[in-house]
Amino acid sequence: MITDTSxxxxxxxxxxxxxxxxxxxxxxxxEQEAILSTVSKxxxxxxxxxxxxxxxxxxxxxxxxDVNIPVLNLSVNLGIGGAVQTxxxxxxxxxxxxxxxxxxxGQHDVSSIPALVASxxxxxxxxxxxxxxxxxxxxxQSTGLRRAGIKWLSAVIKLMTGYKIMDVTSGFRACxxxxxNLFCKHYPSDYPEPESIVEALKAGLEVAEVSxxxxxxxxxxxxxxxxxxxxxxxxxxxxxILQGLTRGK
Amino acid sequence: xxxxxxxAVGIICVIFLLYTLYQVKLHRLMxxxxxxxIALSIVIFALAIFPQPIFALSSALGFDTASNFIxxxxxxxxxxxxxxxxxxxxxxxxxTKCLTQQVALLEKRLEDMSKR
Numbered sequence: 486m487i488t489d490t491s492x493x494x495x496x497x498x499x500x501x502x503x504x505x506x507x508x509x510x511x512x513x514x515x516e517q518e519a520i521l522s523t524v525s526k527x528x529x530x531x532x533x534x535x536x537x538x539x540x541x542x543x544x545x546x547x548x549x550x551d552v553n554i555p556v557l558n559l560s561v562n563l564g565i566g567g568a569v570q571t572x573x574x575x576x577x578x579x580x581x582x583x584x585x586x587x588x589x590x591g592q593h594d595v596s597s598i599p600a601l602v603a604s605x606x607x608x609x610x611x612x613x614x615x616x617x618x619x620x621x622x623x624x625x626q627s628t629g630l631r632r633a634g635i636k637w638l639s640a641v642i643k644l645m646t647g648y649k650i651m652d653v654t655s656g657f658r659a660c661x662x663x664x665x666n667l668f669c670k671h672y673p674s675d676y677p678e679p680e681s682i683v684e685a686l687k688a689g690l691e692v693a694e695v696s697x698x699x700x701x702x703x704x705x706x707x708x709x710x711x712x713x714x715x716x717x718x719x720x721x722x723x724x725x726i727l728q729g730l731t732r733g734k
Numbered sequence: 735x736x737x738x739x740x741x742a743v744g745i746i747c748v749i750f751l752l753y754t755l756y757q758v759k760l761h762r763l764m765x766x767x768x769x770x771x772i773a774l775s776i777v778i779f780a781l782a783i784f785p786q787p788i789f790a791l792s793s794a795l796g797f798d799t800a801s802n803f804i805x806x807x808x809x810x811x812x813x814x815x816x817x818x819x820x821x822x823x824x825x826x827x828x829x830t831k832c833l834t835q836q837v838a839l840l841e842k843r844l845e846d847m848s849k850r
Contacts, residue, residue: 535842537838555842556842557838557839557841557842558838558841558842559834559835559838560834560837560838561830561834563831563834563835567831567834567835570831570835571835571838571839574835574839575839575842578839674827674831
C-alpha cells in the first residue's frame with residue numbers, strides 16, 4: 486500500500502494534474518517575517534495558494550491583505566489542526582483536485598511540490614514529504630532527540646497499522662479529494678500530523694512518502710516546543726494507539 | 735450523629751439547592767448541568783434527616799466509619815461531575831472550531847464577491 490515514488494516519477498495511466506488544480510495551503514501563526522517570501526515563492530511557481538491566518542497577534546494578516554494574498558482569517562487561534570482543516574474545507578469548496586499543506590515559516594521548499602503531486606497522480610491519496618527518504622536532499626535533519634521521537638512515533642504507527650512511514654511529523658504533505666473529504670469530516674486538533682496518517686490508513690486510503698527538501702525555519706517557533714515535548718510524545722502515542730485500535734472501514 | 739450537626743447539614747443543603755435552582759432560573763446555569771448538583775443536595779439532605787441507612791450500608795461494606803464511606807462516595811460523585819464537564823468542554827471546543835472555520839470561509843467568499 487505504501488509506495489515510495491520519489492525515484493520513480495514516470496507518469497502512469499492515471500490523471501495528470503495541472504497547476505491550477507493544486508491549492509497550496511499555508512497555515513500561519515505569527516509568521517510576519519517569513520510569510521511574504523514563502524507566499525511569493527509558491528505563487529511564482531504558479532500554484533494557487535491560500536494563507537490561513539490562525540489568530541496571529543502580529544502583522545501576518547495585514548501583510549497578506551496589503552499585497553492581496555488570498556487569506557482565510559480565523560478570528561481565534563485554533564491551532565495547527567483547525568487551521569489546516571480550514572484549508573481542506575476551502576479546497577473542497579473550490580473544487581481543487583489536490584491540496585498541499587505547506588509551512589509559512591520557509592521550512593519547506595517549493596521545488597518539492599511536483600514530486601508530491603506526481604505521487605498523487607500515481608494513485609496515492611495522502612503523500613508525506615519526507616526528510617528521511619533521501620537524506621542527501623534535505624539540509625535540515627532536525628536534532629538527535631527530536632529524530633529519536635520521530636522514530637518512536639514511526640514505530641508506534643508501524644505497530645498499529647502495519648505501515649512504515651518515516652517522517653511522521655512532517656507538515657509538508659499533499660492530499661487528493663479522498664483525503665480532503667476525510668479530513669474535512671474529522672481532523673485531529675493539537676498535533677495532527679502523526680494522527681492524521683493513522684486516520685487515513687484506517688480509512689483505507691493509500692499513504693505514500695516521498696523525499697522533500699526542507700530547511701531550517703526562517704522565523705517563528707516550532708509548534709513542538711522543547712519543554713512540552715514529553716507531553717507531546719505521550720499524547721500523540723496515546724492518540725495514535727486509540728486511533729489505531731478503531732476498526733478500519 | 736448529633737442533632738445540631740444534622741440540622742446544620744440540612745440547612746446547608748437547602749440553601750445550596752435553592753441557590754442552584756435560582757441560578758437555573760436566571761439562565762446562568764443550564765438545567766442539564768444542574769441536575770447532578772440538585773440530585774447531590776437532595777441525597778445529602780435526606781441522609782442528614784435519616785442517617786441510619788448510611789451507617790448500615792457503610793458497616794455492611796466494611797468501612798470503619800460512616801464518614802469514610804461518605805467521603806469516598808462524595809469524591810467519586812465529584813469526579814463524575816468533573817468528567818461530564820470535560821466532555822461538555824470538548825464538545826463546545828469542537829463547535830467553536832467549526833464556527834470559526836465557517837466564519838473565515840464566509841468572510842473570504844464575501845471579499846471575493848465584493849472584488850468582482
